[in-house]
Every structure is written in structure tokens, then in C-alpha cells.
Amino acid sequence: MTTATDTAATQASVAEANRSRILRHLYHHGISSRAQIAKAVGLTPAAITKITAQLIEIGLIDETGDIEGAKNRRSIGLKLDASRFHIIGVKFARSLVQIGIFDLAGQTIKLDTLPNVYEHTIDETIASIHKRIKTMLSKDGSIVAIGMAVPGPYLRNAGHTAVVSSMQGWRRINFIEEFTHAFRVPVFIEQDARAGALANYLLFPGNRTDNLAYYLIGEGVGLGVIDNGRIINGALGVASEIGHVSIDVNGRACDCGNVGCLERYCSAPAIHAMLVEEGTLVPDAAGMEHAEACRRLFLLAQEGNAQARAMVRTIGRYVGYGCLIIFNTFNPERIVIGDIVSEAGQALLDEIERVVEQRAIGAIAETTTITLSTMPTDATVLGAAAVATTQFLDHPSQFFPLK
Amino acid sequence: MTTATDTAATQASVAEANRSRILRHLYHHGISSRAQIAKAVGLTPAAITKITAQLIEIGLIDETGDIEGAKNRRSIGLKLDASRFHIIGVKFARSLVQIGIFDLAGQTIKLDTLPNVYEHTIDETIASIHKRIKTMLSKDGSIVAIGMAVPGPYLRNAGHTAVVSSMQGWRRINFIEEFTHAFRVPVFIEQDARAGALANYLLFPGNRTDNLAYYLIGEGVGLGVIDNGRIINGALGVASEIGHVSIDVNGRACDCGNVGCLERYCSAPAIHAMLVEEGTLVPDAAGMEHAEACRRLFLLAQEGNAQARAMVRTIGRYVGYGCLIIFNTFNPERIVIGDIVSEAGQALLDEIERVVEQRAIGAIAETTTITLSTMPTDATVLGAAAVATTQFLDHPSQFFPLK
Numbered sequence: 001m002t003t004a005t006d007t008a009a010t011q012a013s014v015a016e017a018n019r020s021r022i023l024r025h026l027y028h029h030g031i032s033s034r035a036q037i038a039k040a041v042g043l044t045p046a047a048i049t050k051i052t053a054q055l056i057e058i059g060l061i062d063e064t065g066d067i068e069g070a071k072n073r074r075s076i077g078l079k080l081d082a083s084r085f086h087i088i089g090v091k092f093a094r095s096l097v098q099i100g101i102f103d104l105a106g107q108t109i110k111l112d113t114l115p116n117v118y119e120h121t122i123d124e125t126i127a128s129i130h131k132r133i134k135t136m137l138s139k140d141g142s143i144v145a146i147g148m149a150v151p152g153p154y155l156r157n158a159g160h161t162a163v164v165s166s167m168q169g170w171r172r173i174n175f176i177e178e179f180t181h182a183f184r185v186p187v188f189i190e191q192d193a194r195a196g197a198l199a200n201y202l203l204f205p206g207n208r209t210d211n212l213a214y215y216l217i218g219e220g221v222g223l224g225v226i227d228n229g230r231i232i233n234g235a236l237g238v239a240s241e242i243g244h245v246s247i248d249v250n251g252r253a254c255d256c257g258n259v260g261c262l263e264r265y266c267s268a269p270a271i272h273a274m275l276v277e278e279g280t281l282v283p284d285a286a287g288m289e290h291a292e293a294c295r296r297l298f299l300l301a302q303e304g305n306a307q308a309r310a311m312v313r314t315i316g317r318y319v320g321y322g323c324l325i326i327f328n329t330f331n332p333e334r335i336v337i338g339d340i341v342s343e344a345g346q347a348l349l350d351e352i353e354r355v356v357e358q359r360a361i362g363a364i365a366e367t368t369t370i371t372l373s374t375m376p377t378d379a380t381v382l383g384a385a386a387v388a389t390t391q392f393l394d395h396p397s398q399f400f401p402l403k
Numbered sequence: 404m405t406t407a408t409d410t411a412a413t414q415a416s417v418a419e420a421n422r423s424r425i426l427r428h429l430y431h432h433g434i435s436s437r438a439q440i441a442k443a444v445g446l447t448p449a450a451i452t453k454i455t456a457q458l459i460e461i462g463l464i465d466e467t468g469d470i471e472g473a474k475n476r477r478s479i480g481l482k483l484d485a486s487r488f489h490i491i492g493v494k495f496a497r498s499l500v501q502i503g504i505f506d507l508a509g510q511t512i513k514l515d516t517l518p519n520v521y522e523h524t525i526d527e528t529i530a531s532i533h534k535r536i537k538t539m540l541s542k543d544g545s546i547v548a549i550g551m552a553v554p555g556p557y558l559r560n561a562g563h564t565a566v567v568s569s570m571q572g573w574r575r576i577n578f579i580e581e582f583t584h585a586f587r588v589p590v591f592i593e594q595d596a597r598a599g600a601l602a603n604y605l606l607f608p609g610n611r612t613d614n615l616a617y618y619l620i621g622e623g624v625g626l627g628v629i630d631n632g633r634i635i636n637g638a639l640g641v642a643s644e645i646g647h648v649s650i651d652v653n654g655r656a657c658d659c660g661n662v663g664c665l666e667r668y669c670s671a672p673a674i675h676a677m678l679v680e681e682g683t684l685v686p687d688a689a690g691m692e693h694a695e696a697c698r699r700l701f702l703l704a705q706e707g708n709a710q711a712r713a714m715v716r717t718i719g720r721y722v723g724y725g726c727l728i729i730f731n732t733f734n735p736e737r738i739v740i741g742d743i744v745s746e747a748g749q750a751l752l753d754e755i756e757r758v759v760e761q762r763a764i765g766a767i768a769e770t771t772t773i774t775l776s777t778m779p780t781d782a783t784v785l786g787a788a789a790v791a792t793t794q795f796l797d798h799p800s801q802f803f804p805l806k
Contacts, residue, residue: 014417153731155766162766211638227635227642234630234734235614236770241731244764249650249724258727258762321652324661328556328644329732331637359661361647363558363565367639 018043019051019402020394023060026080027104027393028205031064033075052078058400083107085392088136088146089385090129091192094167094219095289097125099132101140102385104392106203110136111381119169126173130182137183144399146187147388149195149380150175152222153244153256156191156237163244163256186398188387193222193240194231195383199375200336201226202386207371213332214373215242216380217319218339219290221263225330232330240330243267247321262325266318268294268340274311281307291340298344312344316351320359323352327364338373339380345372421446422454422805423797426463429483430507430796431608434467436478455481461803486510488795491539491549492788493532494595497570497622498692500528502535504543505788507795509606513539514784522572529576533585540586547802549590550791552598552783553578555625556647556659559594559640566647566659589801591790595619596643597634598786599778600627603739605789607777616735617776618645619783620722621742622693624666628733635733643733646670650724665728669721671697671743677714684710694743701747715747719754723762726755730767741776742783748775 021041026032029040038048055061056078064077082105091098095118100111112132117125137143151170153162159176179187190198197214200207210229216222221243225232232239243263244256251260264270268290275285275293282288282296300308319341326335341348349372356365375382396402424444429435432443441451458464459481467480485508494501498521503514515535520528540546554573556565562579582590593601600617603610613632619625624646628635635642646666647659654663667673671693678688678696684703688696703711722744729738744751752775759768778785799805 153764153767158766162764209638227630227637228633230631230633232630232635232733235612235736236734236767238764238767239630239732239734241734244731245648245728246650246724247652256764258731258764321649325648325732328647328661329642329728330635331639331642331644333638361556361565361641361659361661363561363639364556364641 015051016395016397016402018047019055019396022048022051022055023080023393023396026061026078027082027202028208031067031077031079033067033077035075037078054402055396058402060396060400080104084142086140086143087385087388087392088133088143089381089383089388090133090146090148091381091384092148092150092170093192093380094151094170096219097129098381099129099136100381100385101136101143102382104389106199106382106385106389108382117167119167122169122173126178133183137185143185145185145388145392146179146183147195147384147386147391148175148179148187148189149192149384149387150189151220152191152193153238153241154189154191156189156233158236159189162238168255186388186391188391190384190387191222191224191237192216192380192383194224194233195387196336196338196373196375196380197224197226197231197383198390199379199383199386200373202389203382204374207334207336209333211331211333213240213326213330213335215319215322215326215335215337216339217266217268217322217337217341218380219268221267221322223326223330225326225332227330227332242322242325245322245325247318247325262318262322266315266322266341271297271311271315271341278311281305281311294340295343301344301347309347312347313351315341315344316348317355319348320352320355323356323370324359327356327360327368331364332368334369334371336371336373338375342372348372418454419798419800419805421450422458422799425451425454425458426483426796426799429464429481430485430605431611434470434480434482436470436480438478440481457805458799461805463799463803483507487545489543489546490788490791490795491536491546492784492786492791493536493549493551494784494787495551495553495573496595496783497554497573499622500532501784502532502539503784503788504539504546505785505792507792509602509785509788509792511785520570522570525572525576529581536586540588546588548588548791548795549582549586550598550787550789550794551578551582551590551592552595552787552790553592554623555594555596556641556644557592557594559592559636561639562592565641571658589791589794591794593787593790594625594627594640595783595786596625597627597636598790599739599741599776599783600629600634600786601793602778602782602786602789603776604629605792606785610737610739610774612736614734614736616643616729616733616738618722618725618729618738618740619742620669620671620725620740620744621783622671624670624725626729626733628729628735630733630735645725645728648725648728650721650728665721665725669718669725669744674700674714674718674744677717681714684708684714697743698746704750705748712750715750716754718744718747719751720758722751723755723758726759726773727762730759730763730771734767735771737772737774739774739776741778745775751775 066074067077097114101109159174193216223240223242246260248260252264254261272293301312469477470480500517504512562577596619615629626643626645649663651663655667657664675696704715
């Protein structure tokens with residue numbers, strides 16, 4: 001559907017879209033000849049020659065030696081050198097902040113974890129982030145952008161989060177005002193699960209579908225959805241906040257005001273609370289961080305402890321109820337489950353699949369793949385970088401003098 | 404986000420997009436000068452002159468007499484005569500089929516309701532639809548397209564429904580195979596609530612936002628979502644099926660395999676069942692159609708019957724729980740509630756607003772408008788026509804020899 005508020009398809013926007021297609025092709029397929037690119041993206045050889053000349057001139061892509069083309073003809077290859085451009089990624093979680101430097105291909109160059117954040121140290125943490133980023137930028141001239149991932153519900157247009165369960169102090173911070181114009185390179189901010197969806201799309205070819213959901217189950221429960229190749233944002237940017245969808249209208253109360261929110265049943269804090277309440281399985285659970293308590297439980301389950309296995313099955317059922325919501329609201333082709341709780345592994349996935357088999361509409365269950373993320377658990381910082389990398393590939397004229 | 408599978412922005416696709424913008428402008432704003440259009444859609448006067456000349460030549464738009472332009476200069480007006488092109492709309496519900504002829508502006512020219520459909524008369528109904536449409540097409544040369552609205556979950560790419568509660572016989576019908584190539588004009592098929600969203604967007608200026616949800620609560624419960632100007636479909640076309648999102652994982656069993664589906668609590672059949680079970684409020688409810696039973700209840704409530712009012716409040720709570728799901732999954736700017744249950748009126752809306760006030764995230768509640776549809780209850784047939792009208796405005800080259 002085209003709407004009245006769309007920008008007209010101007011020469012400039014068409015040129016940018018075509019540049020982006022060429023960059024995307026080189027990013028995902030590696031060294032390619034002009035003829036291969038022309039065929040893949042559906043542009044004329046003349047258009048490819050013109051656009052690639054411009055991209056070579058500004059140093060965004062390079063010519064390589066001859067490569068083998070169709071019918072054994074030799075032709076010159078073109079290459080986007082992903083290691084030449086660096087991106088800073090910043091992950092904000094409730095009590096955890098990580099800052100990393102990555103190349104465009106997601107290779108880690110540096111990764112720092114800041115001291116644990118408490119309500120009273122939020123300002124200090126923000127100051128430290130500024131300082132660290134400035135140092136990184138001064139030392140590494142190849143950094144071209146900064147991506148940030150923040151917990152949802154993130155009011156994307158306004159710049160702050162609407163609710164952060166058990167850590168409401170973060171709501172004071174306006175991320176846009178705080179960071180957007182603070183550095184010599186552009187800053188892009190996204191809800192954390194959407195950042196995870198972009199990272200999966202960009203960096204894991206097996207997950208590259210135009211209908212992808214990244215289901216983040218960690219300190220909170222979040223969701224990022226790519227529908228028909230586009231991220232779903234909603235009017236305020238708080239769409240796909242599955243953590244606050246109720247699975248039981250008579251259920252547990254949540255900080256957001258709702259009752260029975262999914263987040264209250266299968267997030268790391270919910271699992272931690274379950275362990276503390278139970279008391280015997282992980283006797284020292286009360287003194288642990290959420291992630292540590294969860295990992296102890298998952299280890300016990302993997303070692304065959306019957307009670308721990310039953311608890312993982314319970315968690316799996318709730319995660320599965322979330323999958324049913326995702327099926328019926330977003331109907332993605334693939335759901336990737338990531339963050340702390342995905343470490344429960346195959347036993348979790350087995351229970352999710354049992355729920356899906358029992359309760360999902362057959363035609364959806366048969367065609368939707370559910371997998372555990374193969375990204376490291378702290379992948380959200382990589383996701384933060386992917387937010388900026390996506391901008392770099394989609395809108396190169398934000399970074400280079402292009403017209 | 405641009406993805407590798409996007410079609411390249413070819414000359415042809417840019418030309419079509421610009422034509423569509425001009426048609427949309429004339430459709431929504433009425434008679435306009437070339438200069439007004441150029442300003443509104445962001446194209447050069449030269450481009451407007453070229454494209455409008457082509458549209459005039461094929462008879463899609465006309466020049467009118469002089470109109471008053473900027474600085475009191477007179478200029479020639481351009482007009483899209485919405486009454487000149489007719490669209491057939493077909494609504495399929497569980498037991499109800501309606502066929503209408505409308506003009507592009509949604510004015511009803513003819514509206515027929517077919518005899519009630521039963522499991523054993525589905526084939527007969529299909530044959531009758533073919534016959535009626537053929538007669539309409541032979542009598543009215545100005546019909547340019549057919550739109551159809553079918554109950555979800557509709558597998559949009561495959562052409563059939565996945566589940567039709569209490570009327571599973573419809574699942575046998577492949578709408579694409581049955582109708583797509585059966586007539587001299589193109590046929591477009593859409594899930595019914597999405598058709599309602601398109602109708603609201605097209606025909607009700609007050610609802611024209613790029614983030615619109617149409618929440619259909621009738622024989623089934625459905626949802627159509629326009630996010631950032633685009634309809635959300637999902638991989639198979641069964642996205643936004645809110646009727647089968649569970650509000651209680653320990654709740655009532657549903658035909659779809661899930662438990663606690665919203666549809667089991669506030670659809671017309673659910674309300675009807677509530678009335679039959681109660682027994683005294685509408686004593687002859689058992690022998691009625693679903694819609695009739697609901698209307699009797701709503702009338703009693705409007706007349707002040709305390710028990711009926713309490714029942715409407717109960718229904719309103721469930722409809723409100725659905726709004727919370729819509730808030731947290733799609734975050735639209737506006738939710739329009741339509742079909743049978745919206746006839747309960749202000750008392751229903753009051754209870755929905757109470758639920759929202761109690762349970763929604765403040766920032767979302769403050770910025771999301773919930774209204775009852777101002778379309779007639781049988782608006783889905785108008786929605787069906789709107790599906791085809793949207794295609795006519797977006798892709799005129801499907802209807803006219805344009806290049």
C-alpha cells in the first residue's frame with residue numbers, strides 16, 4: 001500500500017536504494033563481478049558501472065584481481081572490505097552495560113563490560129559511556145558509526161524507555177538527547193530484541209529470511225520482528241513488546257500495570273524468583289545474579305536432576321505460549337530464541353515444540369521454524385552494532401558524500 | 404531496511420509509484436491543480452505534466468474548468484471521477500455471503516445478501532457467486548475489479564482459510580483457484596479485518612493514519628494492521644490473527660487447537676452462548692442467529708436492564724484485553740472497533756477504556772485512540788471493495804495499458 005505521506009520516489013532516493021542494493025549484495029555474497037551484481041539486483045550493466053565507479057571513488061568498495069565469471073570468461077571482481085570499517089555497539093540492560101568495537105562482518109575487535117549498574121549509579125554509568133566512546137573514537141579512525149540497544153518498551157521516537165521492570169531509573173534517560181549529537185559519528189538507537197533480529201538477519205545466513213522474529217528471553221522478554229523485509233516499529237516504536245502481552249488475564253501483576261505478562265513467567269528474574277521460592281535446588285540462589293542462578297538450574301537439568309528438568313519443562317511451556325502469540329500476531333517464517341534462557345538448550349526446545357504441536361494452528365506450525373540462537377548470550381551488544389551496520393548498508397549517503 | 408530480495412527500483416516501478424501518488428492525491432483531496440499536486444507529492448511540475456497527460460489520455464482522470472490557485476491565479480483543475488469506475492465487493496463470513504457493487508468512493512450501487520450458508524450448501528453458494536458476478540459484469544461495463552474479504556486465519560498465499568470456527572467446510576475452498584481467473588476483471592482476496600482496515604484508511608478521513616488497526620468483533624474476532632503505511636501480512640498471510648491469541652493459557656478450548664483464544668470470550672457466538680447459558684435475559688436466544696441474540700442483549704442494556712449492562716461490561720473487559728494485546732504487539736495510533744459487537748456502543752467503549760486505564764502502559768494509553776467504527780455493521784463487504792480500490796489506486800497499470 002502506498003500512502004499519501006510517502007516521500008515521492010525522487011532521483012536521489014532511487015540512487016540511494018540502488019547503491020544500497022549493490023552494497024548489500026557484496027556484503028552478503030562476497031567478491032562479485034559487475035555482471036553478477038547486475039543480474040542479482042536487476043539493474044542494467046550501465047547503471048552498475050556508474051554506481052560502482054562512485055563507490056570505488058569514495059573508497060567504500062574496491063576492485064580485486066580477475067575472478068572467474070560466466071562461461072569461463074575472466075572479469076574484474078568488486079569487494080566490500082568488511083574489516084576496514086568499524087562500528088561501536090553499546091548494550092544497555094537493567095544492570096549491565098557492554099561496549100564493543102566490531103567490524104562490519106560482526107567480528108569482535110574489543111569488548112568491555114562496565115561495572116554493574118544500580119539505580120544510584122546510572123548517571124555515573126552514562127558519564128563513563130561518554131568517556132569510553134570518546135577514547136575509542138580518538139584511537140580508532142576507522143569507526144564510522146555507533147549502534148545502541150536498549151531494553152523495550154523503548155519509545156523510539158521520544159528516546160526513552162516506557163517501563164524497565166525492577167530498574168525504573170533508566171526511564172529518566174533520554175537516549176536520543178544524551179547520545180545522538182555527542183560524537184563525531186552518527187548514533188542509531190534501537191530496542192534490544194529488534195537489534196537482535198537485525199544481527200541475525202545480517203550475520204547468520206541461515207536466519208536470513210524476510211519474515212524473521214528474534215525472541216529475546218533474558219533479564220526481560222522482548223521481540224523484534226522483520227515482516228516482509230521491514231522492521232515493525234509501531235506508532236511510538238513500542239510494537240512487538242511481547243514481554244508485556246498477558247498470557248493470563250487473572251495472572252501475576254507486572255510493573256507495567258498489566259496482569260499476567262509473559263515476562264513474569266519466563267524471564268531470568270522470574271526463573272530466579274522460582275528458584276529462591278523453591279529453596280532446595282539451588283540453595284544459595286538468593287545471593288546470585290539472575291543469569292548465574294539460571295545457569296545453575298540449566299546445568300542441574302543437563303546433569304539429569306529430575307526436579308531441575310521439570311522446572312526447565314515448565315519454563316519451556318511458558319516460552320512456548322509466547323511462540324503461539326508470535327505465530328498468531330506476526331506469523332514469521334523463523335523464530336530465533338536468544339539470550340540467557342536459550343542456554344537451557346534442547347530440553348527447552350523440546351518442550352516448546354510440544355506446546356506448539358498441542359496448541360498451534362497446523363498450517364502455521366508446519367511452516368515456522370523455531371531455533372535457539374547461535375549467537376553468544378551477550379549478543380545484544382553485537383545486535384547494537386548490527387543496528388548501525390544496517391544503516392551503513394541501507395543509507396551510505398549518511399556516511400559518505402554521495403548524491 | 405532494504406533486503407536482498409527487494410526488486411530493484413526500476414524506471415517502471417518508479418513511474419508506477421509516482422502515478423499512484425498523483426491518483427491518491429486526487430482521490431483523497433478532490434479537484435487539484437497540477438501545481439497543488441506537485442507541491443503535495445514532491446515531484447517537479449514537469450513530471451506532473453507528463454504523468455497527468457498520460458492519465459488523461461487513457462481516461463483515468465479529467466481536466467475540469469478553471470479553479471482558484473495560489474495568489475488568486477486561475478489554473479486548470481484535475482479530477483479523478485470516483486463514480487465512473489465500479490468495484491464488486493464480496494464478503495464471506497461463516498454463514499453469510501454478501502455481494503455489492505460500489506464506486507471508488509465506496510458509494511453503494513447495489514447490495515445483495517445470499518441465502519444463509521450451511522456446511523452442505525457451500526458448493527451451491529460458490530456456484531451462485533460465480534453466476535451473480537458474471538451477470539453483474541455483463542450488465543455494468545464500468546466494473547474494473549473484484550475484491551473479496553474472507554475470514555481469517557486466511558492463508559493468503561495458498562488461498563484458503565486455516566481454521567473457521569464452527570464452519571470448517573469453508574477450509575475446502577481455495578479462493579485463489581476458484582475466483583482469480585474466472586472473470587474479465589482482476590480479483591483481489593484479503594482477510595476480512597485487513598479489508599476493514601483498508602476501508603477505514605480509504606474512506607474515513609478521520610481514520611487515515613499510517614498506523615491503523617481495525618479490530619473486527621463479529622462472528623469471529625480479527626485484526627488488520629497498517630504499520631507505517633503497510634499492511635502486515637506475515638509469511639503465510641496469517642499475521643494479526645488476534646482472535647486466536649490466548650488471554651488465558653488455562654482457559655476455554657478453541658477449534659484452532661489453542662486454549663483461551665480471545666475469540667472464545669467476546670465474539671458474537673461466544674456472547675450468544677453466554678445468553679443461552681444464562682437463560683432468562685433473552686429467553687428465546689437459543690433459536691436466534693448470533694447477531695440477533697447480541698442485538699437483543701445490547702438493546703436491553705441500552706434500556707437500562709442491570710443484568711444486561713453487567714454482561715456488556717464483561718464483554719467490554721474482554722474486548723479491552725484484546726486492545727492491550729494490540730497495544731503491546733502492534734502499537735497503532737488508532738484502533739477502530741467494528742462489526743456486530745461494536746453495536747453495544749458507548750457502554751462497551753467505557754469498559755474498554757477502564758481496562759486500558761487500569762492495565763496499559765501509560766505512554767501507549769495516552770497516545771492511542773480507540774473508537775467504534777462508523778461504518779455500517781455489514782461494512783466488510785465495503786472492505787472487500789476497498790481491497791480492490793486500493794489496488795486500483797496503487798497499481799493502475801494492472802488495469803490500464805500504462806508503461
